[in-house]
Amino acid sequence: MDDKLSQTVLYLDGVNVSFDGFRALNNLSLVIEPGEMRAIIGPNGAGKTTMMDVVTGKTKPDSGAVFFDGTVDLTKMDEASIASLGIGRKFQKPTVFESHSVRDNIVLALEGSREPGATLFGREGAAQTTRIDELLRIIRLDGKASWPASKLSHGQKQWLEIGMLLAQEPKLLLVDEPAAGMTDAETAETAVLLKEIARTKTVIVVEHDMAFVRDLGVKVTVLHEGSVLSEGSLDHVSADPKVIEVYLGR
């Protein structure tokens, strides 16, 4: 067991969270291996976002174990220290810093010391400038670097947020509904972008859009009422009678 644990990037075991009696997570167990990209699907209220909250330290579980890299207990840490471990998160609703320029959004996310002294006296080096320009190209916003983020379209904000996530050089990326509100072309491009990212990093994607999940072509976990309902390839879970029942109703 210990040996198996140490080979995981993320390990959730028997996690319970309830809000005012509503059980958002119900004995949830989940194992993500290094380099894996995993899609998590499920109907509304299945606990997808709560699971991300637990991993990133926003919500403390009532009980259960959450380990990063096999040894780091995430339940005992706050948001900032979890982020500095290398766990990055993209929110469902794109939350970029609206009054900052596109470039400054990347600058703020860029890997480096987060201490006030370092940000006060530190100056941008050549390596950082190169990295920022590279990231801006990856997310296709290099022409809009000096725009205020508030002027971007919805899809561009989603990309900017993915860029911010990449700038943190995380080991594990949690991506909440990246394709929500995007045009079909943007959705397809986002799938390409995510697959590119997943070559070097472990990625968890929460998504509603089945076509998008099919584009990704990865292992799927179906959540329902706060626990795992089914796991496997998309074809396997789509054929699972339990999943059909939950999605289509009795």
Add this chain to the structure above:
Amino acid sequence: MSGTIVGRVLGLCILVLILIGAAALVLYGTLPDASGVVIDAADMQMIGVWAVVLVVALAVQSSAKTLAGQIVAGLFIALVVFAGAMILAGRVIPPGQPFHLDFERIEAAVFWVSAAVLALAAIAGLAALGGLLWGARIGWTGYLVVAILLLVAVAVPVLNLWTAPTHPLHVPNYAVSLFGKYLTYALLALSVGLIWGYCGILSLGHGAFFALGGYAIGMYLMRQIGARGVYANPDLPDFMVFLNWRELPFFWHFFDGFPYATLMVMAVPGVLAFVFGWFAFRSRVTGVYLSIITQALTYALLLAFFRNDFGFGGNNGLTDFKDILGFNIQAPTTRATLFAASAIALAIGYLMCRAMVSSKFGKVLVALRDAESRTRFLGYRVERYKLAVFVISAAMAGVAGALYVPQVGIINPGEFAPENSIEAVIWVAVGGRGTLVGPIIGATIVNYAKTVFTTGALAPYWPFVLGGLFVVVTLFLPKGIVGTVQMIWNRMRERRAAAPPREERNADGHGTAVPPQANPQLAE
């Protein structure tokens, strides 16, 4: 891991406190007759204050992560140890015993140590400012503001002192004091504008830090009166003679030394802001709740300073000042010098704030103002940023108060009134929140209006005018004067730039030609 260290240090502090208490009790209870050691209530107070400062110093030490932070905290602890040694040598060890020090000697030691600390702080401050300015994007508007302030600092004293009263450009004496007062208000407004405009902390108690700085310099000025008071008592200020006090309270010691008083001007507001912010920001108290407790803080201080037995002159406060650094405080030359000092302090404060907000630090502040939890998920410890900027702002407000008091000649508990703090917020709102020039302009305009309205037939209506002004600004100029000017300027630039294609102008990545008003709050 760091949590356990903090716990251990706090545990150690509690242990030290218990030991000190026990030792004091033993000495107080059993030894007076045998060895001549007498620890009275004043000594116990002194030891108590010392112990609290020690705990704060250890807390700073335990939370300092960087080398520079550790060094600063180490110096702080060295000072606390020095203070402890002085208490021991002066008050606990009786005269005649080895290691006893006379009070005069201790005073001299404290004077020179504070002078050394002040010099060190000045050097460190200049180095920090240099480090901030190195590679910072201040922009021509920033240097223009600094240049104007420095010009004012030179021109007004010159026109006051070296032109004949009939000269058309002559600045009369009353105007020097009046505008000097506005400059200190502008520095207070700048300190409010920094935390409110850039960090979203709406402090409704910043007047407290201003007043504390004022009281610290007021105590120095009181001690300079010496035997020239009404009661001609060389050792005690008039109000203490009036209250029948026999000796100077311990917290009034050393205030006859200017370096010590100057340190206290920044240290007292700074430490109070640190302790207050430490608890408030760590517990994630934000928004209107934070505003309410800052208001409560200044109100509590108002009530405390009103009491006669609090030891700061009660209702009357501190006044009747004679000299500052040996110069007559009423003399036109002294007034002109104080005016110049206020303008220079404002220029330095502005430059410092400008460099801070244009650094990455400032970007983090704006980020946490707009989306605090998002900033946390990027790995920034939001509470540390808030604490740092709150302490800097409080020390700035303290300096403003210290420049204010010698120019108006009085400090009393009225300065702690919540209305004053709210007024400072209105100055910022009128001038332009989220800019740094805005607070300076707002403070000057509103106070000029106040001077006009409160001298003459309109005097009773000033509160209505002020309230009306606030309503008008909120309704019609929500960005304040400077913000509105900026908006019009940006719109004009956009219209002018509408002809060439937009992409071309952005090709350089982060050039200065910015389309749709990028960073409205970082621009000036």
